Amino acid sequence: MADQRYEEAKRIPAGRAETATVLAAVGDLSRRSVLDVGCGAGFHPRLFRSAGASRVFGVDAARTLIGYAQRQEERDPLGISYEVHDALALPVIGAFDVVTALGLIGYAPGAAALDTMLAGLAANVRSGGRLVLLHPDPDADWTALADHTRYGLTVTRHDVVDGRTRTTVHLATEPPWEFESFVWPPGVVEAALARTGLSAVHRQTVVTPPGDEGFWRPLRENPTFAVLTATRP
Secondary structure (H helix, E strand, C coil), X not given: CHHHHHHHHCCCHHHHHHHHHHHHHHCCCCCCEEEEECCCCCHHHXXXXXXXXXXXXXXXXXXXXXXXXXXXXXXXXXXXXXXXCCHXXXXXXXXXXXXXXXXXXXXXXXXXXXXXXXXXXHCCEEEEEEEEEEEEXXXXXXXXXXXXXHHCEEEEEEEEECCEEEEEEEECCXXXXXXXXXXXXXXXXXXXXXXXXXXXXXECCCCCCCCCHHHHHHHHHCCCEEEEEEECC
16 A cells, blocks of 8 residues: 555665654754644654654645544554645644645646745744755756665656656665656755745755665765755744
8 A cells, every 4th residue: 555655665774864864854843843744644743743742733635645644643642633735725724833844845836836835834834933845856966866776766867847857766665666756956945935935944964874884975975855944034
């Protein structure tokens, strides 16, 4: 099932590095509220609650994934709320200390849709709060990404669609699977964030799990992902 495959994708080396980098970007979550938009099967909401967040809310457009997340919550209650919402028509759910969109913004079909999506995310960030985005690395070396098998995936580049490069990500999970992803050109996301009125846009340094430096260095030098943070004044 797709929901189980999403969980498996977090366990490959590239997924573990993504998780470590996201946790560094969100910072100390103690007594903080978090809204995760595009939460999928609930991996990140559960992670944030376990990291000390006082209130966690997850939304996704896919009812099947929200249903899976809710069943997880029923089996192992953490106090997480889930609702179905399209990120392109996101209501103001509340004023959150941290809003995350992890693997979401590449699917905005064009620059205008990206602005709409980011404006909806920003509207849920409290004054002084933080927006955290994870998306495919716009500065990646494509040749190297085609040979990232040691990190559990490879990436194949295709055509340009609505201003984004369309790719296929092949995951070495069990069983293997693949999905379509989209990469914004360098600077596009940062410019769109500025248009929302957010400030202090910063790219988080890639964090890798403890282990063999020789193993992790190529991923840090040519990551498959980028994590950006921005603050609502």
